[in-house]
Amino acid sequence: EPRPRSGVIRTRQFLMKDAYSFDINQDEQNKSYNKHDSAYRNIFDRCKIKYFVVGAHSGAMGGSGSEEFMVKSDAGEDTVAHCESCGYSANVEVAVSKVEAKKRAEKSEDIKEIHTPNVKSIDELCEFLSQRDAFAKIDESQCAKSRVYIHDGKPVLILMYGNDDVNESKLENYLGGTVRPGQPEELLEITGADAGSIGPVGFKHRIIVDNRIKDANNMFSGANKNDYHISGIDFKRDVEKLEYTDLRIVKTGEGCPNLSAGQAGCDSKLDVFTAIELGHIFKLGTKYSEAMGALYLDENGKEHPIVMGSYGIGVERVMACYIEQNYDDNGIIWDKTLAPFDIQLLGLNMKKELVAEASNKIYDELTGSGFEVLFDDRTNVQAGFKFKDADLLGMPVQVIVGDKKLKDNKAEVKIRRTGERFDVEISDLQNKIEEYLNG
Numbered sequence: 001e002p003r004p005r006s007g008v009i010r011t012r013q014f015l016m017k018d019a020y021s022f023d024i025n026q027d028e029q030n031k032s033y034n035k036h037d038s039a040y041r042n043i044f045d046r047c048k049i050k051y052f053v054v055g056a057h058s059g060a061m062g063g064s065g066s067e068e069f070m071v072k073s074d075a076g077e078d079t080v081a082h083c084e085s086c087g088y089s090a091n092v093e094v095a096v097s098k099v100e101a102k103k104r105a106e107k108s109e110d111i112k113e114i115h116t117p118n119v120k121s122i123d124e125l126c127e128f129l130s131q132r133d134a135f136a137k138i139d140e141s142q143c144a145k146s147r148v149y150i151h152d153g154k155p156v157l158i159l160m161y162g163n164d165d166v167n168e169s170k171l172e173n174y175l176g177g178t179v180r181p182g183q184p185e186e187l188l189e190i191t192g193a194d195a196g197s198i199g200p201v202g203f204k205h206r207i208i209v210d211n212r213i214k215d216a217n218n219m220f221s222g223a224n225k226n227d228y229h230i231s232g233i234d235f236k237r238d239v240e241k242l243e244y245t246d247l248r249i250v251k252t253g254e255g256c257p258n259l260s261a262g263q264a265g266c267d268s269k270l271d272v273f274t275a276i277e278l279g280h281i282f283k284l285g286t287k288y289s290e291a292m293g294a295l296y297l298d299e300n301g302k303e304h305p306i307v308m309g310s311y312g313i314g315v316e317r318v319m320a321c322y323i324e325q326n327y328d329d330n331g332i333i334w335d336k337t338l339a340p341f342d343i344q345l346l347g348l349n350m351k352k353e354l355v356a357e358a359s360n361k362i363y364d365e366l367t368g369s370g371f372e373v374l375f376d377d378r379t380n381v382q383a384g385f386k387f388k389d390a391d392l393l394g395m396p397v398q399v400i401v402g403d404k405k406l407k408d409n410k411a412e413v414k415i416r417r418t419g420e421r422f423d424v425e426i427s428d429l430q431n432k433i434e435e436y437l438n439g
């Protein structure tokens, strides 16, 4: 990372575990991909990380089919919509949700121009109209918000339901290529009005409308004339050649769109949050093998491009995400799987020969039995500091050796996660630790 930040989440060092698969056809490639998929799930399960899987578009990597393994984190660079109940997950760039659509009224009112001085936003418009006439009170569902974008050098008007925001990724997917918002001076030239007074009636270029207000009538929108709005707009009657598509940004609390969960589809709500990517698996197809001439000969001596897959895990990120999910006020709480050491051994007063001798012996025995032990044998540090440091570093088990308990041939064991402390006969130490770590 050129600019490390967010604690350990984005460390200076970035180590990638990479793997590639090379197969003779798509079926075999699917097998390789599925094996990696279950291996990755096993890895993250064993690391005790709470993750979810996003079936993302493979984007720039080409090919078809990919999955991202992600963890919720404020330091994340992706925004995702996730359903805790059924597991639906999608990058917000493509995520959809169940929201109530605007229903077409039976009768279309006449179109009317309204003087609306200084009214710029949907909320201001609703406020203005209800103050002017309490009986003519309207809400955002009757308003079409206008946004002008430039695509291929040409203006496009986007109409959204009330205060819904335009999802520019969806817009770019729909139009192909990139878009940019129109600049204030452009808006005046294109529409004859400034932002806040723009609308579909009389707009001379392409108009794309979000599905949520498909075929709506009796709508309010800008009049393409500063300080004026129009009421009674019927999209079928008053505007020619509208295009409809989904352009919304999904928000927290909206309905999960998963139709395959349960009888009538999932009825839970979506949560939208930032997340960090731990791993990614891709089906690359033959994009790279064709480009680079990576071919194989089949049993008839015929040449074919190799079918490829690509698989990666951000190694430090696994550790960082684990820490994000496993800590308390005193520091990290390592689980055995990821802990740098199984045990932290604390010799409390190493200047005392009895303690130094016993601690060294315990260290030798534990390491001799295959445990990884971090030995705090500092002689110039008070016991209190050693306790604090051991909690901060967070190895799963602490073995505390002090002269009082040594007189009874005992040491104290502390379990970092629970804070539980108990005395153990030194001869029984190994068994007790093994019991805990493997239990």
Ligand SMILES: [Zn+2]
Binding pocket: 083, 084, 085, 086, 087, 088, 256, 257, 258, 261, 266, 267, 268
């Ligand atoms: Zn769901």
